[in-house]
Amino acid sequence: QSAQRVLVAVNSWLHAQTRQGPYRYDRDRGYVCTFSALVLKGGSAHLFHIGDARIHRLREGALEQLSEDHRVRVSAETSYLGRALGINPHLEIDYRNLPLAPGDLFLLATDGVYEYLDPRAMADIVATHADDLDAAARQLVEQALVNGSDDNLTV
Numbered sequence: 768q769s770a771q772r773v774l775v776a777v778n779s780w781l782h783a784q785t786r787q788g789p790y791r792y793d794r795d796r797g798y799v800c801t802f803s804a805l806v807l808k809g810g811s812a813h814l815f816h817i818g819d820a821r822i823h824r825l826r827e828g829a830l831e832q833l834s835e836d837h838r839v840r841v842s843a844e845t846s847y848l849g850r851a852l853g854i855n856p857h858l859e860i861d862y863r864n865l866p867l868a869p870g871d872l873f874l875l876a877t878d879g880v881y882e883y884l885d886p887r888a889m890a891d892i893v894a895t896h897a898d899d900l901d902a903a904a905r906q907l908v909e910q911a912l913v914n915g916s917d918d919n920l921t922v
Protein backbone atom coordinates (compact mmCIF):
# COMPACT_ATOMS: atom_id res chain seq x y z
CA GLN A 768 0.00 0.00 0.00
CA SER A 769 2.85 2.40 0.76
CA ALA A 770 4.45 1.84 -2.64
CA GLN A 771 1.11 2.28 -4.37
CA ARG A 772 0.48 5.61 -2.61
CA VAL A 773 3.89 6.95 -3.62
CA LEU A 774 3.55 5.78 -7.23
CA VAL A 775 0.02 7.18 -7.58
CA ALA A 776 1.27 10.56 -6.31
CA VAL A 777 4.22 10.53 -8.71
CA ASN A 778 1.90 9.53 -11.56
CA SER A 779 -0.49 12.39 -10.79
CA TRP A 780 2.34 14.91 -10.85
CA LEU A 781 3.84 13.53 -14.09
CA HIS A 782 0.44 13.41 -15.81
CA ALA A 783 -0.34 17.01 -14.79
CA GLN A 784 3.03 18.20 -16.10
CA THR A 785 2.43 16.52 -19.45
CA ARG A 786 -1.12 17.94 -19.73
CA GLN A 787 0.35 21.43 -19.30
CA GLY A 788 3.22 20.90 -21.76
CA PRO A 789 3.71 20.72 -25.53
CA TYR A 790 3.38 16.90 -25.67
CA ARG A 791 -0.12 16.60 -24.20
CA TYR A 792 -1.33 14.62 -27.25
CA ASP A 793 1.70 12.34 -27.65
CA ARG A 794 1.52 9.17 -25.50
CA ASP A 795 5.26 8.43 -25.73
CA ARG A 796 6.54 11.91 -24.95
CA GLY A 797 6.28 14.39 -22.14
CA TYR A 798 6.59 13.36 -18.52
CA VAL A 799 6.25 9.63 -19.15
CA CYS A 800 8.48 6.84 -17.89
CA THR A 801 8.51 3.14 -17.26
CA PHE A 802 9.05 1.88 -13.74
CA SER A 803 10.15 -1.50 -12.44
CA ALA A 804 11.24 -2.08 -8.87
CA LEU A 805 12.18 -5.01 -6.73
CA VAL A 806 11.99 -4.99 -2.93
CA LEU A 807 13.54 -7.92 -1.07
CA LYS A 808 12.06 -8.37 2.38
CA GLY A 809 12.34 -11.45 4.53
CA GLY A 810 11.99 -14.45 2.25
CA SER A 811 10.00 -12.61 -0.42
CA ALA A 812 10.59 -10.58 -3.54
CA HIS A 813 8.02 -7.82 -4.09
CA LEU A 814 7.84 -6.69 -7.73
CA PHE A 815 6.27 -3.40 -8.87
CA HIS A 816 6.02 -2.84 -12.60
CA ILE A 817 4.60 -0.31 -15.08
CA GLY A 818 5.83 -0.02 -18.67
CA ASP A 819 8.24 -1.97 -20.84
CA ALA A 820 11.35 -2.40 -18.73
CA ARG A 821 11.55 -6.02 -17.57
CA ILE A 822 12.22 -7.88 -14.36
CA HIS A 823 13.85 -11.30 -14.77
CA ARG A 824 14.93 -13.92 -12.28
CA LEU A 825 17.96 -16.11 -12.90
CA ARG A 826 17.49 -19.36 -11.02
CA GLU A 827 19.60 -22.48 -11.57
CA GLY A 828 20.89 -21.15 -14.91
CA ALA A 829 17.45 -20.33 -16.37
CA LEU A 830 16.33 -16.76 -17.03
CA GLU A 831 12.63 -16.25 -16.36
CA GLN A 832 10.75 -13.08 -17.32
CA LEU A 833 8.65 -12.05 -14.32
CA SER A 834 7.03 -8.86 -15.64
CA GLU A 835 4.73 -8.25 -18.57
CA ASP A 836 5.52 -5.58 -21.16
CA HIS A 837 2.92 -2.81 -21.34
CA ARG A 838 3.68 -2.01 -24.96
CA VAL A 839 0.98 -2.01 -27.63
CA ARG A 840 2.19 -3.09 -31.08
CA VAL A 841 0.33 -1.44 -33.96
CA SER A 842 2.62 -2.96 -36.61
CA ALA A 843 6.10 -4.47 -36.84
CA GLU A 844 7.54 -0.93 -36.92
CA THR A 845 5.11 0.96 -34.70
CA SER A 846 4.34 0.55 -31.02
CA TYR A 847 3.54 2.70 -28.04
CA LEU A 848 3.45 2.37 -24.27
CA GLY A 849 0.05 1.17 -23.13
CA ARG A 850 0.92 1.76 -19.49
CA ALA A 851 3.62 3.90 -17.89
CA LEU A 852 3.94 6.54 -15.22
CA GLY A 853 2.42 9.81 -16.41
CA ILE A 854 0.39 8.53 -19.38
CA ASN A 855 -3.03 8.41 -17.75
CA PRO A 856 -4.58 10.03 -14.68
CA HIS A 857 -5.36 6.54 -13.32
CA LEU A 858 -2.40 4.25 -12.57
CA GLU A 859 -2.52 0.47 -12.78
CA ILE A 860 0.53 -1.17 -11.18
CA ASP A 861 1.47 -4.82 -11.69
CA TYR A 862 2.45 -6.33 -8.34
CA ARG A 863 3.82 -9.79 -7.60
CA ASN A 864 5.07 -11.36 -4.41
CA LEU A 865 7.41 -14.31 -4.97
CA PRO A 866 9.29 -16.54 -2.53
CA LEU A 867 13.07 -16.26 -2.64
CA ALA A 868 15.41 -19.23 -3.01
CA PRO A 869 19.14 -19.33 -2.23
CA GLY A 870 21.11 -18.24 -5.28
CA ASP A 871 18.31 -16.26 -6.95
CA LEU A 872 19.58 -13.32 -9.01
CA PHE A 873 17.27 -10.64 -10.36
CA LEU A 874 17.92 -8.70 -13.54
CA LEU A 875 16.05 -5.48 -14.32
CA ALA A 876 16.63 -4.24 -17.88
CA THR A 877 15.23 -1.77 -20.38
CA ASP A 878 14.20 -2.69 -23.91
CA GLY A 879 17.47 -1.33 -25.28
CA VAL A 880 19.10 -4.35 -23.66
CA TYR A 881 16.61 -7.23 -23.80
CA GLU A 882 15.52 -6.58 -27.40
CA TYR A 883 19.14 -7.02 -28.54
CA LEU A 884 20.10 -10.07 -26.47
CA ASP A 885 18.35 -13.40 -26.31
CA PRO A 886 17.57 -14.82 -22.85
CA ARG A 887 20.28 -17.51 -23.08
CA ALA A 888 22.97 -14.91 -23.87
CA MET A 889 21.77 -12.75 -20.97
CA ALA A 890 21.86 -15.72 -18.58
CA ASP A 891 25.34 -16.72 -19.78
CA ILE A 892 26.73 -13.21 -19.29
CA VAL A 893 25.31 -12.97 -15.76
CA ALA A 894 26.57 -16.47 -14.88
CA THR A 895 30.04 -15.62 -16.19
CA HIS A 896 30.19 -12.54 -13.94
CA ALA A 897 28.19 -13.87 -10.95
CA ASP A 898 30.94 -12.71 -8.57
CA ASP A 899 30.80 -9.13 -9.95
CA LEU A 900 27.28 -8.11 -10.95
CA ASP A 901 28.41 -4.60 -11.92
CA ALA A 902 30.70 -6.21 -14.50
CA ALA A 903 27.78 -8.37 -15.66
CA ALA A 904 25.63 -5.25 -16.17
CA ARG A 905 28.41 -3.52 -18.11
CA GLN A 906 28.89 -6.60 -20.30
CA LEU A 907 25.14 -6.84 -21.02
CA VAL A 908 25.06 -3.20 -22.11
CA GLU A 909 28.24 -3.55 -24.19
CA GLN A 910 26.89 -6.64 -25.96
CA ALA A 911 23.56 -4.94 -26.70
CA LEU A 912 25.51 -2.03 -28.23
CA VAL A 913 27.56 -4.45 -30.34
CA ASN A 914 24.30 -6.03 -31.48
CA GLY A 915 23.02 -2.66 -32.72
CA SER A 916 21.02 -1.16 -29.86
CA ASP A 917 20.56 2.60 -30.02
CA ASP A 918 17.92 2.80 -27.31
CA ASN A 919 18.13 3.37 -23.55
CA LEU A 920 20.45 0.69 -22.15
CA THR A 921 19.92 0.25 -18.44
CA VAL A 922 20.58 -2.87 -16.35
